[in-house]
Amino acid sequence: MRQATVIINQAALQYNLNRVKQLAPKSKIVSMVKANAYGHGIENSLSALAATDAFGVACLQEALEIRALGFKQPITLIEGVFSEAEMLIAVEQNLECMIHQQQQLDWLLQHQTAYQAQKLKVWIKLNSGMNRLGFKIDEIISVIQNLKAAGFECVLAMHFANADCDEHPLNEQQKQQFLQVRDACMPILASCCNSAAILKWPELHFDYVRPGVMLYGASPFADRSVHELDLKPVMTFNAAIMALNHIQTGEKVGYGSMVTAEKEMDIAVVSIGYGDGYPRAYIQPNSVVVNQKTLPLFGRVSMDMMTIDVTNQNVKLNDTVELWGEQRLVDDVAKASGTIGYELLCRLSNRPSRQIK
Numbered sequence: 001m002r003q004a005t006v007i008i009n010q011a012a013l014q015y016n017l018n019r020v021k022q023l024a025p026k027s028k029i030v031s032m033v034k035a036n037a038y039g040h041g042i043e044n045s046l047s048a049l050a051a052t053d054a055f056g057v058a059c060l061q062e063a064l065e066i067r068a069l070g071f072k073q074p075i076t077l078i079e080g081v082f083s084e085a086e087m088l089i090a091v092e093q094n095l096e097c098m099i100h101q102q103q104q105l106d107w108l109l110q111h112q113t114a115y116q117a118q119k120l121k122v123w124i125k126l127n128s129g130m131n132r133l134g135f136k137i138d139e140i141i142s143v144i145q146n147l148k149a150a151g152f153e154c155v156l157a158m159h160f161a162n163a164d165c166d167e168h169p170l171n172e173q174q175k176q177q178f179l180q181v182r183d184a185c186m187p188i189l190a191s192c193c194n195s196a197a198i199l200k201w202p203e204l205h206f207d208y209v210r211p212g213v214m215l216y217g218a219s220p221f222a223d224r225s226v227h228e229l230d231l232k233p234v235m236t237f238n239a240a241i242m243a244l245n246h247i248q249t250g251e252k253v254g255y256g257s258m259v260t261a262e263k264e265m266d267i268a269v270v271s272i273g274y275g276d277g278y279p280r281a282y283i284q285p286n287s288v289v290v291n292q293k294t295l296p297l298f299g300r301v302s303m304d305m306m307t308i309d310v311t312n313q314n315v316k317l318n319d320t321v322e323l324w325g326e327q328r329l330v331d332d333v334a335k336a337s338g339t340i341g342y343e344l345l346c347r348l349s350n351r352p353s354r355q356i357k
Helices: 010-023 034-038 044-047 060-067 084-092 100-108 112-117 137-149 169-185 195-200 328-336 339-344
Strands: 005-008 028-032 053-059 076-079 095-099 122-125 155-159 190-191 235-247 267-269 287-290 292-296 308-309 320-324 352-355
Touching: 010 028, 010 044, 010 195, 034 044, 034 339, 044 060, 053 060, 060 076, 060 084, 084 095, 084 100, 084 112, 095 100, 100 112, 122 267, 137 169, 137 292, 155 169, 287 308, 292 308, 320 328, 328 339
Parallel strands: 005 352, 028 053, 053 076, 076 095, 095 122, 122 155, 155 190
Antiparallel strands: 005 235, 235 267, 235 320, 267 308, 287 292, 287 320
């Protein structure tokens, strides 16, 4: 059987959740489990996150999957609903909605009695400079004031565009706009911290924090590893050596014949490729770990296989190859590939088997 395996360490996921609790002890935690729990598998992840205060998802379908699994925690639809019919389902399933545009506000008010009967909070999104979703500062205060006057319990929400970048000037602009709206609408619940902001700005934790990638043991910062942040990788992505080749000086390897042996070499073929979700593109040398040793890729990654340089290494058929995990961090693989750990975790295919550790 082809050996390509994704192993989910639930103890590491629980450790990372507890780390958030240590960082934000006075805040409730909305654990972000959108995109199939960042590629980790929603069912596997929810059981490890059972101690969270609430879950955050991108859409109704994701929320309904959580409800079908029997989890009763509050769930926030962070993009809100996409139709009036979805608003009705959200109320029936006890889901809290983010409101970021007028049409959603109209749907909410049309079903005000049912929404309030479930004692659901309304999350109102401020567009403070990211310019994706939300009401601008010149309209959000009146939106919130009208909702409060109508008897809704409101949560003011915002999302940082550059929380991972210390010096970006937009950070301060976003902070000040958020504080201005919060002050104008008091009393009101507030939430503006994603993973990076949780780690950087404890003064902004407020009532709810919304950890995402840090729960899964990847770093929100380009220059700080998960080990420096006292987080543990949750996913280990493994494959195995399926063939060994000895090649001569001048021979080429892989599609496009992109690499040439400058000496006699031993090459191992590994049972993994971009069909499984391992990145094909790279902007700097990439590597894997075999028998506790870091070994370089040699040649292009193809759909089902990759090749690595195992010259002078004591390796054999079926040896385990860690593509990313506890030894080879997903953030380092992402950096070599010109992307971020989030993308690699989320885009894994269903072909590798899943295991729980």
